[in-house]
Amino acid sequence: MKDFVIIGHKALTTGDFSLNDLPGSAGRMDILCRCVNSALFLSHGMRRDINVHLVLLGEPDPGKVVRFNGEKLKYLNPDERSSGSLIKKALERDAIEYETQSTPGVYIRRAGLEDLLNEFKEAGRDIYYLREDGEDIRECEGLGNDAVFVLGDHMGVTEEEEAIIDKVAKQTLNIGPISLHSDHCIIIIHNELDRKEA
């Protein structure tokens, strides 16, 4: 599996939001919805070897992780409302320390960035942090099929989060000469991995 971790600093942690206003009242949930799309969709199907972890840090109950698992996922369409609706359903569940499945292939639990990254580290996974000053992904040797990629949202990554990431990350990576939205970065990461695997 490849895993994408996206930090949603303002993303609501209750299901009490409108699908008609994902950018506003849902705390830029639209960004996370597009990341789900970028990470999972192929032209004719879905990438089954992918997990997407949305770290939700907005009000009213920050510190929840919604995971989309490509292998088991159902009922996801490419549009933002579709992923938004599955996130909303997950957030309508009580989040406890262990994952609860809200719809097929979508899970919620109470956790933060540090918990999540430490689990990857303990599992021996290679963690890559996407940042403008990182090494060019095209030059990166040994980027494997079980890599974990950590990305920020429109607010980037805070200093505190960066300290957490730096403790566990194998490397910082850059996707090109111009800074892009996280969902766009995910496309370029996939393209590079697809080419390396081809």
Added chain:
Amino acid sequence: MKDFVIIGHKALTTGDFSLNDLPGSAGRMDILCRCVNSALFLSHGMRRDINVHLVLLGEPDPGKVVRFNGEKLKYLNPDERSSGSLIKKALERDAIEYETQSTPGVYIRRAGLEDLLNEFKEAGRDIYYLREDGEDIRECEGLGNDAVFVLGDHMGVTEEEEAIIDKVAKQTLNIGPISLHSDHCIIIIHNELDRKEA
């Protein structure tokens, strides 16, 4: 300028649709909305040297082109509803042979794929057609800052359209070993051009 042409085979040609149902009642308008996002957004701003031409071929009045011009564009946010709303406003105008501006940087006129591509050809522009069996974009020499890229939607490109494209296209290009949605292809095209220009 770089120009992206996306064919929306089922995309509605009236503004009489709901922003709450872009994939359904609006004829997969969500695909075109995501292409607008991919073509225009940077992390901190907008690509100003871009035109996006949406060729709308759905009912009830097929053969309209909505153009987004990065240089003049205002009121566009990254979410699908935002581009959907600007497309809807454009479609609420009467479409005539010449462009009418519906909102800053968004224009509508009555035209089809052939009209549009012939204009590019007459202007001496290099037209590239994105297709799985094309040449790898990374190997493509001479890909310039004034290229035109033609992409299909979820239905691909019909034989008739392909005949029109083949008459004017300089080359067919491929973005990688796996077939992707058009909005994802646009990200990879941009990344390649960004790298060539860097």
